[in-house]
Amino acid sequence: MEPVNIREEINQYLEHADDRLLKLIHGLIKADQASSSAGYRPDGIGITKEELIARAETAERDISEGRVKTLKQIREEMKSW
Numbered sequence: 001m002e003p004v005n006i007r008e009e010i011n012q013y014l015e016h017a018d019d020r021l022l023k024l025i026h027g028l029i030k031a032d033q034a035s036s037s038a039g040y041r042p043d044g045i046g047i048t049k050e051e052l053i054a055r056a057e058t059a060e061r062d063i064s065e066g067r068v069k070t071l072k073q074i075r076e077e078m079k080s081w
Helices: 003-014 019-035 049-064 071-078
Strands: none
Touching: none
16 A cells, blocks of 8 residues: 555544544654654754754854854853843
8 A cells, every 4th residue: 555545544544533542643653753863852852863963064064164152152141141
């Protein structure tokens, strides 16, 4: 069966599913998302390996191009928060 057909069938089934089944499916989806996460954002949302690598590469570029602040500068900024 093609993925698009599976999605349609699942969507139709979910329209009539009871709370127990919805919670079970929701748990499966959450478990799958958690297992594919390489890390987490501060709000708890998972980050994939690819996103984590992209963030590290961006940080490396920022550092090499001088887009950094000293700890002293950051502490001064924090005073106005």
